[in-house]
Amino acid sequence: MKVQILSKKLVKPSIPTPPSHRNYKISFPDEVAPTLNVPVILYYPAVNGNTATASLVSHSNQLEKSLERTLTRFYPLAGRYIKQSRLIDCNDQGVDYVVGKVNVQLHDLLGQGVEAEELNQLIPCEIGAADEASDPLLAIQVNIFESGGLAVGVCCSHRIGDASTIASFIYGWATVSQTNSTDGICPSFDAASFFPGRGLDKIPRNLPRSMKDADFKSATKMFAFNKKAISTLRAMCHGPRVSSVQLVIAILWKALIGVDRAKHGLSRASFISQAVNLRGKTNPPLPQHTFGNVWGLATTQIKAGDKMAIQDFADLLGGSIRKYVKDCGNVLIKGEDGYKIVIDRYMEFKKTMSNSEVNFCSFTSWCRFPFYEADFGLGKPIWASVVKMPLKNLVILMDDKKGEGIEAWVHLDAADMPIFEQQSDIIAFATLLSPAAFFWYNSVQQHELEKKSALPFRNIEAGHVFVAILYFIKD
Template sequence: MKVQILSKKFVKPSTPTPPSLRNYKISFADELTPTMNVPLILYYPASNGNTATTSLVSDSNQLKRSLERILTRFYPLAGRYIKQSRLIDCNDQGVVYLVAKVNVQLHDLLGQEVEAGELNQLISCEIGAADEASDPLLVIQVNTFECGGLAVGVCCSHRIGDASTIASFIYGWATVSQTNSSDGICPSFDAATFFPGRGLDNLPFNIPRSMKDADFKSATKMFAFNKKAISTLRAMCHGPRVSSLQLVNAILWKALIGVDHAKHGRSRASFLIQPVNLRGKTNPPLPQHTFGNLWGLATAQVRAGENMAFQDFVDLLGGSIRKYVKDCGNVLSKEEDGYKIVIDPFMKSNKTMSDSEVNFCSFTSWCKFPFYEADFGLGKPIWSSVVKMPFKNLVILMDDKEGEGIEAWVHLDAADMSLFEEDSGIIAFATFSV
C-alpha cells in the first residue's frame, strides 16, 4: 500500500478565539498523562461512487469547512502547548489537515488480517512527537481509496485530551459536516477548576519522538473476541454477571503473565493499570463532554509465584474497577483530599513501572465511545482502529462494528508476540481479522 499526500494546510477556527480565552490552563490530570499523541482511524465505504467522496475532500470541501466551524467550539485544539507554563496558547495557529490518495481499494486493506504498521501511513504524526511548542495538538489526514472509500485519521495530543475528548470532537465534527449545525455540541472547559495544575510529572512511558528511535522492536496486532467467544467466557464464570470487557481483560492479562513466565523461567509479580473515565462518576457528576483528561487509574496486582485461574483474574479485575468507581464519588470532595484518589495510583504506577522485577501492563478501554456514530455524510464507519505504537504490554480495547464483540489492540515487544499468539486462551477465543 502506498499513500500519496495531495495537500497539507493549517485549518483555523472559523471564528477567531477571543483574547479572554487565549490562555487555557491544563489540569493536574492533564499533567499526569504520558507525552504522546493518541491515534484513531475511522473507515468509510464508498457511497454513491467516487462523486460523494470528491465533494467531501475537494478544495472547497465539506470536511474542511465543518472542521473550521467545530474548532470554534473546541478552540484549544487549534493552539499550541507551552510546557514551561503548562498551558495551551489558544493562538488559532491551526490544526494540520492533509488530504491523501491511497493506491488500493478499501476492502483490500480490510479484507485480510490487518497489518498494523501499514495503518500508520493513514495518520501524519509520530506517536511520540508531542509537547513541544512546534507540535500541533491535532493532525487530521483524510485518505481516499481507489474505490471511493475514505479513512479519516485523527491524531490528538494526549496532553490536552483523552479518548472521551476525541470522541466528543469527532462526533461534533461529523454532526456539523452532515447537518451544518453545531448547536448540540457544548464542550465544558472546567477541568482545571476542579483539578488545578500542581506541576506533577507525567507517566514515564519514555516514548521516543520517532518510532525509528525506539530502543526495542515493537509489534502490534489486533485480536478480536466476538459475541460467541464472550458468551463462552461468561459461561465459564460463576457468581454475578461480569462485563464483556472484564472477561476479555482477564484472558489477555492471563496470557501476558504466561508470556512473562516463559521469558524468565519463573513466575514474577505482575501489575496492571486500567484507566477509568471520571465523567459521570464523581459527585456532583462532571459533564459528559468535559474537555481534557478526566481519568484515574484502577490498579491490580498478582504476586510473584501466585497461581491464578481464569476466574481469579475475572474477580481481581472486577473488584479493582468496582472499588475505584466507588472511590471516584469522593474525587471532588472539599472535606477530604479528593485529588489523592487520582494522584496516588499514578504515583504507585510510576514507582512500579521502573521496577525491573515487575511485569507492568496497561489496559485502556475505548469501548462505548460513539466512534461508530460519526457520519460525515457518507454514512457511518464500517470499522475503527488505532495504529502500531512503540509500547510494551499495552492493550487498547475497542468495540467491534456490531457493538457485541471487543477488538483488542495488543502492543508488545516483537520477541513476545509469537509467545502471546501461542497462549491457549488466545488460540481458543480470539480471531485475527476484521
C-alpha cells in the same frame, strides 16, 4: 500500500477565539499524561457507487469547512502547548489538515490482512511528536482510496485530551458536517477547576518522537473477541456480573503472565493498571463531554507464584474497578484527600513501571465511545482502528462494528508477541477472522453478489474467505 500527500495546510477556527479564552490551564491528569499523540482511524466505503477522486476531494473540502466551524467550539485544539507555563495558548494557530491518496482499494486493505504499522501511513503525524511549541494539538488526515472510500485519521495530543475527548470532538465534527450548525456541540472546559494543576511530572513512556528512533522493537497486533467468545467466558465466571471489558482483560492478563513465565521460568509478581473514565462517576458528576484528560487508574496485582483461573482474574479485576469507582465518587467534595486518591494511583503506576522484577501491563478501554456513530455524510464507518504505537505492555480495547465484541490492540516487545499468540486462552477465545474484512464483505459486497447470483446470499463462515488480521475505561 503507499499514500501520496495531495495537500497539507493549517485549518483555523472560523470565528477567532476571544482574548478572554486565550490561556487554557491544564488539569493535573493532563500534566501526568504521557507525551504522545492519541490516534484513531475511521473507515468509510464509497457512497452510492461514487468512486471519482475529484468528488472525494470535493467532500474533503466540505470536511475542512465543517472543521473550521467545529473548532470554534473546541478552540483549545487550535492552540499550542506551552511547557514552561503548563497551559494551552489558544492562539488559533490551527490544526494540521492533510489530504492523501492511497494506491490501493479500501476493501483490499481491509480484506487481505494489513500489518498494524501500515496503518500509520493513514495518520498525519508520528505518535511521539508532541508537546513541543511547534507541534499541533490536533492533526487530521483524509485518505482517498482507489475506487472510492475514505479513511479519516485523527491524532490528538494526550497533553490536552483522552479518547473520550477525541470521540466527542469527532462526533461534534460529524454533526456539523451534516447540519452545518454547532448548536448541539457543548464541550465543558472546567476540568482544571475540578482537578487543578499540581506541577506533576508526566508518566514516562520513553517514546521517541519518530518511530525509527525507537531503541527497542515493538509489535502490535489485534485480537478479536466476538460475542460467542465473551458469552463463553461469562459462563465460566460466577458471582457478581463482570463486564465484557473485564472478561477480555482477564484473558489477556492471564496470557501475559504466561508469556512472562515462559521467558523467566517462573511466575513473577504481576501488576496491571486500567484507565477509568471519571466522567459521570463523581459527585457531583462531571459532564460527559468534559474536555481534557478525565481519567484515573485502577490498579490490580498478584503475588509471584499465584496460580489463578479465569474466575480469579475476573473477580480481582471487577473488584478493583468497583473499589476505585467508589473511592473516586466523592473525590470532588473531599478536597485534598480526594485528589490524593487519584494522584496516589499515578505515583504507584510510575513506580511499578520502573521495577524490573514485576510483570507490568497497562490497559485502556475505548469501548462505548461513539466512534461508529460519526457520519460525515458518508454513512457510518465500517471500522474504527488505532495504529502501531512504539510502546510495550499496552493494550487498547475497542468495540467491534456491532458493539457485541471487543477488539484488543496488543502492544508488546516484538520477541514476546509470538509467545503471546501461542497462549492457549488466546488460541481458544480470540477469533482469527478480521472484523473489518467481515463487515466490508457483509455491508458492501453483499449487494453486488446478490445482483450477480440468482441464489440467495449466504453468510460465509468465519475463516473460510478472508485472511486474518491478528494484531488494541469506559465501562
